[in-house]
Amino acid sequence: MAVTPTAALVQTLNGIQFGFILFMIASGLTVILGILDVLNLAHGELFSLGAYTAIGVFGFIIGIIGPPGGGVVGTAVFVLAVLAAVLVTAAILLPVGTLFEAVFLRQIYDRDQVYQLVLTFALLLILLDVKKFIWGDSSIRTDAVYSAINTIPTSELVGLNYPTYNVFVILVGSAVVVGLFWFFERTKTGRIIRATAIDREMATAIGVSTDRVFTLVFALGAFLAGFAGAMAVPPTSATLEMGTNPLVLSFVVIVIGGLGSLRGAFVGALLVGVIRSWMITLYPPGEIAAPFAIMALILLVKPEGLFGTWGETA
């Protein structure tokens, strides 16, 4: 099949866009794994909870400000409103993550790891049916955000036909990446979290409350998952099973990047996103298998992942 440069560019952009969404999910998962030593199987459900919540929040906020007005100001207001809605959604998930950690996980840190797996699996099942109870069996969607943002010309300016919403996701995703690295590199809280990841006992000895760090990290993971859910839902629809694929792909990302490594999660997510989307044009049946093939390759060549473990550098 002949692939034109334009098509290749579009697919690459699609891949990068998906990679950013994936990074937001995988980064939370990998930081939780690196610090709490817990594999949060319910993380995909947090993502889809974010997507469902976002539809409601989008509807509410658009109901207040109405459809985008004409001119630059109207558009800017609308974009800001969408951003605010995404942040509100993510903020709604903060207490969910806090409750998970403080009420459920906290009790069983000293047990066999299998119990923590079973616990997060139980929470996955419970969340699955909570969503079914609140939003019903069928998928729900919101078109307003996607179509409204797509009316803003961006890629058309350089002669490319590419949905503006995807550009929007890439921009916001980049901001999140920069923000996260800034948080872990420059702020005091971020450094405390990294210190806890490097040596938990030493951190306790110099007065860091690891309990609070644990809860903070879990809440941060839930926040990022909710953020990702809100960003991912406008072009598609929210379904009950939507959490599974991102969860498993996040595992792949973590293995590729290295356990607990934020930088690894970033590189891994973009790699998985782009290769997956190239496969869609080159060899469609390979779309699902390709990320796993990379994972297997990394496991054979560099079992600790591309960037090793986290802590010393973010």
Next chain:
Amino acid sequence: MPERVDRDGTPAYRFLGVEVTRREAAFLVLGVVFLFVIPDIASLSDSLQLSVIHQGLLFGFAAVGLNLLLRHTKLTSFGHAAFFGTGAYATAVLARYAGVQSVGLLLLGAIAAATVMAAIIGVLSLRHTGLYFALLTLAFGQLLYAIALGQSALGGSDGLPIRPGPANQPLLFGTAFSPDVYQVLTYYLTVVVILIGLFVMYRITQSPFRNALDAIGQERTRARFIGLPVRRYVWAAFVISGIYGGVAGGLYAVVRQYVRPEGTLFFLRSGDILFMTILGGFRTLVGPLIGGVVLIFLQDVGQDITQYYEFLTGVVLLILVYGFPRGIVGSLRSGGIVNTRLGELRREPSVLSAWGRSAAQSLERKVTEAMTSLRIILFGVD
């Protein structure tokens, strides 16, 4: 013939390497007889369906295999449905494309496929331990699920039927039976396979191999220092546990005569298999089997009662994790929590109200603790 031996002062019997006291022997015989009469019990009662028990036994059998890893090497596999599904799909492919009709050959094919699959996944995922291992097995399991879903030769999401030959059904002893008889006969086949599987597992747990695995599970580095080939042993255990899954999957395909990715390869099935192991009690041999029957039965009942049965399963899991971490068999056996409590009750019936009080108190304490930690986390210590 059974031979009398002395075990710590109590008389015991040894037969084919299985050593049991009289009490245990009675339980054993009772259990085997019970397994064999289940079709008759099921035909008497409407609420108890043979197919549900049968499915529970099959998944439970896969859980018995998983338990070898979990109990001794402390490795949590979260992708055991991969082997279950490999066995099931190997059977389906053999029946559909090679026209194999004999149940024995189909099962051999399932075993071969599961062995190869376990060998490959084992090589790749056993480079890591702990959660990393769980994550890898889950990812590989989901990969197989995605492949089965995407390949039209494997039937996609519709799955594949296992109806080879002119009889439209796999042949037992070269003969086709009517559906009812077929169900019962395959059930007996399952029971025989399970008994053999449990016997083999028992022998494994009595062998030096098991001690080596225990040593590896406790402290890998030390095990390597005393000269154990850690990687090879763990890999062997992984393959054995995969074979159990493959046999169970092959039987599942033969019994159901239909395989779908959702029912065999999906990661929730892996979770089910792990959950069965914990539910039944992962420090015991037959626990996973019982856990399998109980879980599938509960899910079946739950599906009838409410559409939110995943929620129910989740709540049962929570109760299990916090209340009965040793599982059904672990809690029931002598020295377990249920027996101890029953003994106390027999001595002094009034203890019941004290239990109620203490249960309420401990629940209250747990809730207060959780709320306190929540408050401290949010607002600091003041």
